[in-house]
Amino acid sequence: MTRNRTTPIALIAAIAAAALPLSAAAKDNDKGEAELAEILEGREAGEPVSCLTRTQRDRMQIVDRTALVFRDGRTIYVNRPTGVRFLDDFDVPVFRIFGGQLCRSDQFEMRSRAGSFAGPTLVLGEFVPYTKIETDG
Numbered sequence: 001m002t003r004n005r006t007t008p009i010a011l012i013a014a015i016a017a018a019a020l021p022l023s024a025a026a027k028d029n030d031k032g033e034a035e036l037a038e039i040l041e042g043r044e045a046g047e048p049v050s051c052l053t054r055t056q057r058d059r060m061q062i063v064d065r066t067a068l069v070f071r072d073g074r075t076i077y078v079n080r081p082t083g084v085r086f087l088d089d090f091d092v093p094v095f096r097i098f099g100g101q102l103c104r105s106d107q108f109e110m111r112s113r114a115g116s117f118a119g120p121t122l123v124l125g126e127f128v129p130y131t132k133i134e135t136d137g
Contacts, residue, residue, distance in 0.1 A: 029085075032066030036078070039069060040130050043076065048126035051103040052077060062089040068124075076130045081122040086110055091119060 039061075052070060059071040065085050070077040081087070088110070095108040104126050110119035 029065050032064045032087075036063045036066050036069070039063070040076065040078070042133055043130035044133050046129040046131060048128045049077075050126060051101040052127055053101055057102050060093075062087050062091075062093070064088055068093070070127070074132060077127040078130065079124055079127050081108070081124050083120055083122045086120045086122060092116075093122075 052072075056072040056075075056077065057070045061069040061071070063069055065087055066080070067084065068079045068081065068087070070079070091110040091112055093108045094111055095102060096106060098106070102124065104124055106124045107121050108124065109121050111117065112119060
């Protein structure tokens with residue numbers, strides 16, 4: 001049995017190569033978190049809800065690698081689905097809605113705008129409502 005003396009070097013190179021995409025993903029996530037913080041500035045979180053009605057989800061925004069944001073009048077609902085790393089505002093979410101409401105545990109698929117190629121399937125979490133903080137004065 002012969003030993004491969006390059007194995008430790010090859011292993012180190014493979015680990016370093018694998019870490020590069022993770023650091024890029026972390027930077028993208030930081031960018032998404034900063035964008036979400038800007039959207040939510042001056043608002044406070046309420047008790048999470050399980051479902052949104054049709055009117056509560058008319059205006060949706062994707063925050064890359066972070067969350068889905070739904071605007072309903074003065075309230076903003078934030079949903080952080082499973083697999084947020086696949087959220088990209090260039091893609092289009094296709095929801096599978098049962099019963100007229102969009103609910104926690106409902107699935108949706110991200111599709112490419114360029115040809116509607118099928119992408120990953122994600123699962124919705126709870127919807128956290130954020131409302132403007134009332135200031136005295």
